[in-house]
Amino acid sequence: MITPALIRVLVPRHPTSDVTAEKAQRAADLFGITDPKSVAAWLANMTVEAGIQPKREDLFYTTAQRLRTVWPSRFDPQHGGRHDPNAYLRNPEKLANLVYAGRLGNGDVASGDGWAFRGWGHLQITGRANTLAVERAVDLPLTAQPELLEQIGVGLLGGAYYWVRMSAANRLATAGNIRETRRAVNGPAMLHADEMVALYHRALPYLT
Known part of the structure; x- marks a missing residue:
């Protein structure tokens, strides 16, 4: 087919x-x-x-405004954001570890889970958590070997x-x-x- x-x-x-x-x-x-x-x-x-x-999500952003738009809860003070977006521009790994920390079964920023289990x-x-669900369904060590x-x-x-x-x-x-x-x-x-x-x-x- x-x-x-x-x-x-x-x-x-x-x-x-x-x-x-x-x-x-x-x-x-x-x-x-x-x-x-x-x-x-x-x-x-x-x-x-x-x-x-x-493909893997690369999270490569070049403007602070774009980060505030896409991740308002992290970078837009009007939505509770408290991080300086300029510190995360052109740094996909640092950004992933921040925006995905403590979500979707990920650990904290220091765990590196945000980058390891970014969109794939x-x-x-x-x-x-979602990667682990797929791991169990297809019987491959996806969380141990991202x-x-x-x-x-x-x-x-x-x-x-x-x-x-x-x-x-x-x-x-x-x-x-x-x-x-x-x-x-x-x-x-x-x-x-x-x-x-x-x-x-x-x-x-x-x-x-």
């Missing part, structure tokens, strides 16, 4: 379309992503999230697990509620929702 040609329809210059198609199909089969609508929406969401590649894979799964999170197969397994087990995305897509799958993946902001829906309609004919 998922072919290299379909991957290239969504990402024309995808660098590993053959391997990605094979491993995406394996992940979809393992977690029961079988409805063509769900497969198309899953691929479309992975395209807008990371170009259907196992094809759907940008974040946090030690470098595994950069592998194509692992990223796709994580994306499939999140789609079916950690969110309502699969159920929404199967019911035809495609736009809402963006909320299930990205949260209330639903960033790139229009682009995702357009990609869904591009992919679906290859699956039906």
